[in-house]
Amino acid sequence: MRRTPYSPITRFMLLISPATESKDMRLSVLSPDFPDGAPTQLFGDRAWGIAELDLQTSDDTVDFICLSYSWGLGRTPSPFHPTAMVSDRTEPAVSAIIMQRPACQRIWVDAFSVPGEEHPAERAATLESMGFIYSQAIEVIVVLTEQACPAIEQIRQRRDLLPTHLGLLEKEDWVTRAWTYQEAVNAKRLFITCENAAHGTIVDCTEFLSYLGHALILLPLPERAGYPRLDSFEDVMTDWNVAGYLERSALQVMSAMDTRSQTRIEDHFYAMIGALSNEPAKPVQLLSPCEAFISLCERKGDYSFIFSSVERDTTLGRRWRPVDDPKLPAIIRLPSWGNGFRGRVDDGCLILENVVILKPAPPLPHLDAFMKEFVAGYRPDGAYAGLDFGEAAFKVLQELGFRGTSEYVSTGYGFFFCREQLPQLDSVEILVAAGIRWCLGAPGIARYTQDSDKDEVSFYEPGVFVGSMVDLEDAPTIVRLV
Structure with a gap:
């Protein structure tokens, strides 16, 4: 040949x-x-x-x-x-x-x-x-x-x-x-x-x-x-x-x-x-x-490729974007449904639609029922019954192929598990993609800021939100990632 x-x-x-x-x-x-x-x-x-x-x-x-x-x-x-x-x-x-x-x-x-x-x-x-x-x-x-x-x-x-x-x-x-x-x-x-x-x-x-x-x-x-x-x-x-x-x-x-x-x-x-x-x-x-x-x-116009487990671009204005990777693996190996993560780039910013913005907060009382059903649904043998909900959820996510850290952010409506450990900053907020669903919740991005030599810089880490999306159906908005 x-x-x-x-x-x-x-x-x-x-x-x-x-x-x-x-x-x-x-x-x-x-x-x-x-x-x-x-x-x-x-x-x-x-x-x-x-x-x-x-x-x-x-x-x-x-x-x-x-x-x-x-x-x-x-x-x-x-x-x-x-x-x-x-x-x-x-x-x-x-x-x-x-x-x-x-x-x-x-x-x-x-x-x-x-x-x-x-x-x-x-x-x-x-x-x-x-x-x-x-x-x-x-x-x-x-x-x-x-x-x-x-x-x-x-x-x-x-x-x-x-x-x-x-x-x-x-x-x-x-x-x-x-x-x-x-x-x-x-x-x-x-x-x-x-x-x-x-x-x-x-x-x-x-x-x-x-x-x-x-x-x-x-x-x-x-x-x-x-x-x-x-x-x-x-x-x-x-x-x-x-x-x-x-x-x-x-x-x-x-x-x-x-x-x-x-x-x-x-x-x-x-x-x-x-x-x-x-x-x-x-x-x-x-x-x-x-x-x-x-x-x-x-x-x-589908930016759900963001929810990959690879590193982020270090270029200003593109820190939300995954780096070039041989396979671009998903953050978790789990079937999803929905119309994607709709967005567009405008004037150097990524504008995303149908996003729910959540802040760190203690779990709301009704979250207990969802988490009990979630954990029991995957482990009816009660193997994780002695763990708190955040720890039990991480164990289940690992079984489902989650590529991320065990540390999580409580948002009141659910727990967010990130690809990498987040800095302990008050500026952290969770951006949940309401247009994509898993049976356990939805994908999301942790956004936080840090001061550089000149300006305040935003960083983004993908992850998994475990919680009931029914409570968030009226909350979606539009966000800009810079």
């Missing part, structure tokens, strides 16, 4: 797009209708090759299916690009789609459709457009391994999943990969099948989610802890199910991607960009992977 002189990061920076404002885009798809002389591979009883597809969002006659699967560890030479190596699961996964959709004429397959590394600009544009590509497909089909077939067949026959089926599904690594998240959540229609399955062994995602959720909710809590992948599986399916009427926030994507793996560093951010945007790539300035994601969020 001819080696490209570009590093992985530089390849990400070369975001030169073939797309136009009318959303035209040329895709390479697997098709039985291919150009004369093109390399072919036999799938079923037909020869398939690579064809070019002119994609326009205004053209409803152009249809194709997108494949979603996990590559695994095995590799084999590509039948269409012999110098390239692809997953040894690619051909079985394609065969599975053809078995379930015999009338299909076009399949977008990452291993065959993404330009190679010897074409860095085209490759980067395609990878940044993944959200667009998957959103334009008539359907996305998830192909699990053959071991998942008994579970798929059980659901197809409308029978409840058994513990043995849950054990088989738990072994699937589809949910652990970075790319599969954005592939699923952008789908118009999402189906699940498996390798080497008979025709008809395919189920709609909504039906799959119903049976999986029912089986998980019947498990005792200690047993459910043994299925972390299925919990993530359920979260992804739910995310797809509500995508039609709830906008996905940056924080929601960061949390969902937190434990997923990828081969290249930049793939983590490509996948997050695809989960937030279903627009084709456009020319942009030279940016790092992290900065490209943050810039997209800023263009969308």
Whole structure:
């Protein structure tokens, strides 16, 4: 293979797009209708090759299916690009789609459709457009391994999943990969099948989610802890199910991607960009992977990327902003809902909407009932019964993947746990994002000031507010971060 002189990061920076404002885009798809002389591979009883597809969002006659699967560890030479190596699961996964959709004429397959590394600009544009590509497909089909077939067949026959089926599904690594998240959540229609399955062994995602959720909710809590992948599986399916009427926030994507793996560093951010945007790539300035994601969020007006556990920028006017980071992990790995943290930059200041400003204060009497229910809901075994509410809440947050300190600020309405220990200053105030919710409260920012040599300087630290948001529904306002 001819080696490209570009590093992985530089390849990400070369975001030169073939797309136009009318959303035209040329895709390479697997098709039985291919150009004369093109390399072919036999799938079923037909020869398939690579064809070019002119994609326009205004053209409803152009249809194709997108494949979603996990590559695994095995590799084999590509039948269409012999110098390239692809997953040894690619051909079985394609065969599975053809078995379930015999009338299909076009399949977008990452291993065959993404330009190679010897074409860095085209490759980067395609990878940044993944959200667009998957959103334009008539359907996305998830192909699990053959071991998942008994579970798929059980659901197809409308029978409840058994513990043995849950054990088989738990072994699937589809949910652990970075790319599969954005592939699923952008789908118009999402189906699940498996390798080497008979025709008809395919189920709609909504039906799959119903049976999986029912089986998980019947498990005792200690047993459910043994299925972390299925919990993530359920979260992804739910995310797809509500995508039609709830906008996905940056924080929601960061949390969902937190434990997923990828081969290249930049793939983590490509996948997050695809989960937030279903627009084709456009020319942009030279940016790092992290900065490209943050810039997209800023263009969308969603500043919930602030709730990352990384250090803050030290530049005046940008101390609220996370620094460039290889993964930009969320402050806590917890599903959220809401319309994001809406804001805009104006005259060097960040103006944020729908913010509740709280000051340090003793807990209000009615907070006891909320905290008892919160702690008991996560630890019904009473393991934290002897601790005060702040200590017990921190223990629960740790179990949920919180990245922060055990010291907290009591605001009267709840407890705020920060990424880093705060200085003991009277100027501290907590800015709670009312537009994003967790079952335990909402994300927030601690704002405090310190005197420098010349001026009073504001600092910002992200964290988790544990408390009832019902009491704060009439309190949101607009704040300026300088």
